[in-house]
Amino acid sequence: GAVVSQHPSWVICKSGTSVKIECRSLDFQATTMFWYRQFPKQSLMLMATSNEGSKATYEQGVEKDKFLINHASLTLSTLTVTSAHPEDSSFYICSARGPWDLTGADTQYFGPGTRLTVL
Amino acid sequence: GQNIDQPTEMTATEGAIVQINCTYQTSGFNGLFWYQQHAGEAPTFLSYNVLDGLEEKGRFSSFLSRSKGYSYLLLKELQMKDSASYLCAVGSIGNEKLTFGTGTRLTIIP
Numbered sequence: 001g002a003v004v005s006q007h008p009s010w011v012i013c014k015s016g017t018s019v020k021i022e023c024r025s026l027d028f029q030a031t032t033m034f035w036y037r038q039f040p041k042q043s044l045m046l047m048a049t050s051n052e053g054s055k056a057t058y059e060q061g062v063e064k065d066k067f068l069i070n071h072a073s074l075t076l077s078t079l080t081v082t083s084a085h086p087e088d089s090s091f092y093i094c095s096a097r098g099p100w101d102l103t104g105a106d107t108q109y110f111g112p113g114t115r116l117t118v119l
Numbered sequence: 120g121q122n123i124d125q126p127t128e129m130t131a132t133e134g135a136i137v138q139i140n141c142t143y144q145t146s147g148f149n150g151l152f153w154y155q156q157h158a159g160e161a162p163t164f165l166s167y168n169v170l171d172g173l174e175e176k177g178r179f180s181s182f183l184s185r186s187k188g189y190s191y192l193l194l195k196e197l198q199m200k201d202s203a204s205y206l207c208a209v210g211s212i213g214n215e216k217l218t219f220g221t222g223t224r225l226t227i228i229p
Contacts, residue, residue: 006161032215043206043221044162093161097215105150105169106210108217110161 006111023094030096123220141207
């Protein structure tokens with residue numbers, strides 16, 4: 001149980017375009033999802049916490065108008081990188097807070113990640 | 120705030136045992152997680168500790184001492200596929216987020 005999918009797995013786009021990344025919990029409902037980015041050989045950096053039916057909570061320094069998050073259902077959250085630029089190229093990973101009974105904790109289960117390259 | 124410290128890199132030999140340490144400082148401790156991340160892939164959940172002691176799961180064990188703010192991940196009978204980064208993450212009460220350490224890159228050599 002607790003499988004999270006992410007789509008697309010990789011995307012290449014031109015500077016100035018927008019890219020949407022989807023994160024789905026496949027076999028459980030996730031009221032809370034998280035979006036991270038990771039640069040090569042660095043750890044995960046939390047961008048925002050996404051709660052179903054409400055506005056996302058962004059971490060300090062993350063532009064909410066640039067990284068739009070929508071958590072419209074209990075199984076889907078989307079991240080849209082608007083007007084992408086080369087410095088936005090990164091590995092974007094979502095996670096979903098899994099069912100308590102699996103581990104007895106608020107364990108986060110990660111999607112496979114999306115590698116974004118902006119030319 | 121929260122502060123998590125773990126070694127940047129470690130090397131170990133196939134078939135041996137390795138211990139990866141993690142120290143943390145946090146207010147309202149609410150559990151410690153270990154994740155494994157292979158290069159270019161997303162992290163996968165390994166273990167969770169909220170009470171003091173050792174949790175064993177096959178070749179992997181995780182230990183926690185809340186009074187010392189200390190945990191370790193123990194990997195036995197190392198295999199080449201265990202080469203990966205190991206991330207220590209801490210939860211805090213009243214906060215949905217996890218704070219991740221920078222990860223320990225473990226290399227297994229024949």
